[in-house]
Amino acid sequence: MTAERVISQDVEATVRQHQEHDAAGNSKFGFIVFLLSESVIFLSFFTGYIVYKTTNPDWYPPGVTGLETREPLINTLVLVSSSFVIYVAERYLHDKKLWGFRIFLLATMAMGGYFLLGQAVEWSSLPFGFKDGLFGGMFYLLTGFHGLHVLTGILLQTLMLGRSFISGNYDNGFFGVEATSLFWHFVDVIWIVLYTLIYVWQ
Numbered sequence: 001m002t003a004e005r006v007i008s009q010d011v012e013a014t015v016r017q018h019q020e021h022d023a024a025g026n027s028k029f030g031f032i033v034f035l036l037s038e039s040v041i042f043l044s045f046f047t048g049y050i051v052y053k054t055t056n057p058d059w060y061p062p063g064v065t066g067l068e069t070r071e072p073l074i075n076t077l078v079l080v081s082s083s084f085v086i087y088v089a090e091r092y093l094h095d096k097k098l099w100g101f102r103i104f105l106l107a108t109m110a111m112g113g114y115f116l117l118g119q120a121v122e123w124s125s126l127p128f129g130f131k132d133g134l135f136g137g138m139f140y141l142l143t144g145f146h147g148l149h150v151l152t153g154i155l156l157q158t159l160m161l162g163r164s165f166i167s168g169n170y171d172n173g174f175f176g177v178e179a180t181s182l183f184w185h186f187v188d189v190i191w192i193v194l195y196t197l198i199y200v201w202q
Helices: 003-055 070-094 098-125 133-163 175-200
Strands: none
Touching (some): 098 133, 098 175
16 A cells, blocks of 8 residues: 555545534534523523513412422422433443443433323322413423423433444444433423422412
8 A cells, every 4th residue: 555545544534533523513513502592492481480470469270379399399309310310321321331321321211201200190180270370371381391391301312222222323422312411401400490480489
């Protein structure tokens, strides 16, 4: 092999690495923009909730004086703890230990599923519905929209788990897992704000 050929291959390899790096950077930037747009949507909901609550003396539906906080608190602790669990899963993947990644990702999915089940149980026991006043509408809108994000996060984790069984799939990077993990942290932070507004501030 000639020296010119070797140099040409080195140049091609360098260009390819730069292209892959730029593509990964663009993907991360795009995902961050997506999360920011989601933040704006939730922020508008939070603002509306605060304005309606502070300007309406008859905030709760007739016969309702507040919400039960014990079970929602347990669900909150489970969901927030899952952020640590998915972080551990991500660390295992970076260390190329797929068995640990799969176990902790499954645990994260189970914790998210527990949260959704707890929310469904709560909804079924509430004495008011979506059409029962401003509070009823805002409560179901906020918790339902957030629950949709939790479900999306679980589906993304399922996809990442499935990809871990494809040989060599994560050899060239973990952007999908990193994005899924970041989305999950975002969902958890949003719920902390929601829990404070809905259950703590009564």
